[in-house]
Amino acid sequence: MPPKKQVEEKKIPLGRPGNNLKSGIVGLANVGKSTLFQAITKCKLGNPANFPYATIEPEEARVLVPDQRYDWLCDHYKPKSRVPANLTVYDIAGLTRGASTGAGLGNAFLSHIRAVDAIFQVVRCFDDAEIIHVEGDVDPIRDLNIISEELRIKDIEFVEKALENLKKQTRRGGQSLEMKKLKEEEATVEKILGWLNEGKDVRKEHWTPKEIEVINPLFLLTAKPVVYLVNLSERDYIRQKNKHLPKIAEWVKLHAAGDPIIPISVALEERLGRFEEPGQEEEELKTLGTKSALPKVILTMRQALELGSFFTTGTDEVRQWTIRKGTKAPQAAGVIHGDFEKTFIQCIVYNYDTLKELGDEGEVKAKGKVMTKGKDYVVEDGDIILIKAGAAKG
Structure with a gap:
């Protein structure tokens, strides 16, 4: 007899269930976060500067979502008003080693990450003597390990605190339904703690719906979807080659299997953003034989957040609305x-x-x-x- 087909259970998304979700740009200091934020949001917020902590309070902007369906509907209806979909993006202060224990802007930085629903993690792979690296030299694997570890250490702290609170309540004992629920919750929190202590991220386990109900109110940093943005020099981006790329792919496969990796040149995107005449950007990209990575970055984040769109249409207005799938x-x-x-x-x-x-x-x-x-x-x-x-x- 042929083997029975395994029906794969649908993975319930971790995180807030709402439709108004936000992404944060995260990375070590001086990896190109604020410059990327300006390029992706086409605005002058953010504070690109050649020293750590140039960004202190997170800046917020909305990014227009590129969508050919919306463009087609606007051409079809020629409405008086056009409202495309957007994605809210935050530029968050640069992380440093020891942030989980409060080093640098550690605690503020980590609380800002708790407030977003997904992470764009910028990894520096460009050499530039003019732009200092907080760790002294360009080593993306070390940087990935630092961020991964800092987020996990902070999560362990959150989870230990939650476990302590639950244990205070379950020590009372008893057979009530409420006590049974608290004990189940305690077992789940112990399981999360064990998972984190093994050096694994919460988003990489297949949790049950009941466990997810316990995880989501904890707002854990390692439960958030991550898109890795590999920041290359303009030259490396155009030729799609860099000595660090294979090592990064290997690291992600080992520590964060399935998370998207997108090569990008923040320097190129920033330069393209300075063109003011219509068509100049397209002309420059054609000359260079490349294309902007920004549309892919935005659409990949929407996929990571499991977002989709529906439309309301007519000659008065065509509008694209964002919802969770x-x-x-x-x-x-x-x-x-x-x-x-x-x-x-x-x-x-x-x-x-x-x-x-x-x-x-x-x-x-x-x-x-x-x-x-x-x-x-x-x-x-x-x-x-x-x-x-x-x-x-x-």
Whole structure:
């Protein structure tokens, strides 16, 4: 008999369940974080400077999400108002060795990482005598180990504190349902602590839904998805070669299997960002025979956060809304307006792919591709939705 197919259980995402998620740019001091922040957000916030702690309070900006579907819908409807999707990004102060024990801006830095939902980790692979390295020389594997260790040490501290609090409560004993729940929670927290003490990140274990309910309120640093951004010189980025790249790939495979690695030249992105005339950027990229890494960086982070989009369309406005994949229709309606979630009745839905294939709404209706869905409908990436909701009370 052929072996039975194993049905793989869907991994529940760690982290906050909401739709308004944020990413933070993280790395050692002077690896190019603030310059990347300026390039990716096309703004002058952030403080790129050649000394540690140039950024103290995290800066926040919204990054436009590149999406051909949104562009097509705008061309199709020619609306008066256009609102693309965006991703909130924070520029967080540079980390130093010993941050977990408060060195440098350690505690503030780590609390800022706790407040974001995912991490862009910038790893320096460029040599530049003008830009000092806090550890003395360029060694990305050492840098990766420092950050990995500092985040894990801080998580151990959080988890030990949580465990201590739980033990105080379970020492009372008893057979109540509340006590049973506390004991289960205590066992989960002990398991998390054991995992961290083995030198592993929380996001790399397959936790059960019950365990995830315990993990998420702890806001652990190593539970957040990570996208590694390898900051190369302009020359190395164009030729896609650097002596450190294979070692970084090996390190990620060993310590963070499956996490995306994206080569980027922050120097090139910053230079492109200085062009003011339309078309200059494209012209320069064509001359260099390369392309900007920024669209890939933004889209990869959306994937890491398991974010998708739905659209509201018409001649008045085309708007792209961001939701976590797996969101049901009332919660998606709540992203448009909080009252819509409470008063949701139903939604009229068809998908962007259907509209593009058939050419216009009339054809979509004629082919019976417009659906009416209720509260249990899970919104799919690319859905075009009309929400029907009742009047809000009081």
